[in-house]
Amino acid sequence: MVNLSSFLIAGLALQAQAIVFNVSVGRNGLSFEPNEIRAAKDDIIEFRFWPKNHSVVAGRFNEPCVPAQAGGFYSGFFPTPADTINPQVFRVRINNSDPIVFYCSQNNGQHCKNGMYGIINPTQNGVTTLSGYGALARQAGNATSPAGGPFGGQIAANPNTSVPPSSSTTSSAAASSSTSSRTGSVTAVTTPSPTRGTSTSAGGNTTATANTAPNMGAPFVGLAVAGAAALFLV
Ligand SMILES: *[C@@H]1O[C@H](CO)[C@@H](O)[C@H](O)[C@H]1NC(C)=O
Ligand SMILES: *[C@@H]1O[C@H](CO)[C@@H](O)[C@H](O)[C@H]1NC(C)=O
Ligand SMILES: *[C@@H]1O[C@H](CO)[C@@H](O)[C@H](O)[C@H]1NC(C)=O
Ligand SMILES: *[C@@H]1O[C@H](CO)[C@@H](O)[C@H](O)[C@H]1NC(C)=O
Ligand SMILES: *[C@@H]1O[C@H](CO)[C@@H](O)[C@H](O)[C@H]1NC(C)=O
Ligand SMILES: *[C@@H]1O[C@H](CO)[C@@H](O)[C@H](O)[C@H]1NC(C)=O
Ligand SMILES: [Cu+2]
Secondary structure (H helix, E strand, O other): OOOHHHHHHHHHHHHHOOOEEEEEEOOOOOOEEOOEEEOOOOOEEEEEEOOEEEOOEEEEOOEEEEEOOOOOOEOOOEEEOOOOOOOEEEEEEOOOOOOEEEEOOOOOOOOOOOOOEEEEOOOOOOOOOHHHHHHHHOOOOOOOOOOOOOEOOEEEEOOOOOOOHHHOOOOOOOOOOOOOOOHHHHHHOOOOOOOOEEEEEEOOEEEEEEOOOOOOOOHHHHHHHHHHHHHHHO
């Protein structure tokens, strides 16, 4: 009963959809998770802020914890009380495949120097890599926040402010407004793109994820999900 050709077409169409990469800011200590992202033009990086008072700033290579010379982005600070997730996110659109490094500019605890940095579209030359930037950041002093307010991205409502039980002590967190339980089915019918995905490294450990999560706005998604459901039923 599975219409294999529409199924495959749906899978291919999904590849072309923009991906929203969700990055947890400060969820597990002074870190961005994931901290290495391979994104395509028009993909979105959505930064979600966990407790403390973090920011995200596009930086420059060779000069750690200092803002990009031109363009880039800055979220401003997102103070977030313990046991909550900030109700707002900062979203940045990716315009090309150039490498971008980013960091947190909080100096109360010197977050950048102490591990709060990440990279989008790293290259292999030793400079525009996560470890290359990290080696420089560890020797940095205080980080610099750009003058003025946020730029280069949009502040939007956080679609999911529910705190997982393990990290919540007095949980009365708002209910999730996200309705996606479809991702698993969709993933089952798509082929991971070798050029898009994420990984998180800490102290030499790396967990990599090929990313196939689609933009749920596409009409193809329903088709793919229906196909996947049918496949699971046969
Ligand atoms: C980001 O989170 C949203 C729900 O808030 C989800 O639909 C989407 O699939 C997530 N993106 C990735 C790449 O996991
Ligand atoms: C967050 O950190 C920034 C930079 O250090 C500071 O200016 C701001 O007052 C802090 N906000 C809160 C609520 O602590
Ligand atoms: C670094 O930042 C901290 C916190 O804002 C501040 O107390 C300290 O004076 C700064 N150090 C330098 C060298 O600017
Ligand atoms: C993408 O282009 C927009 C509009 O010019 C700009 O605001 C944004 O900062 C750019 N994104 C990045 C990651 O530089
Ligand atoms: C919402 O975010 C929490 C982490 O804060 C995660 O454990 C949960 O799976 C997310 N729920 C949905 C529906 O995306
Ligand atoms: C690396 O992974 C090992 C095994 O999963 C774990 O015991 C260790 O704590 C991890 N180290 C870091 C820095 O995350
Ligand atoms: Cu921080």
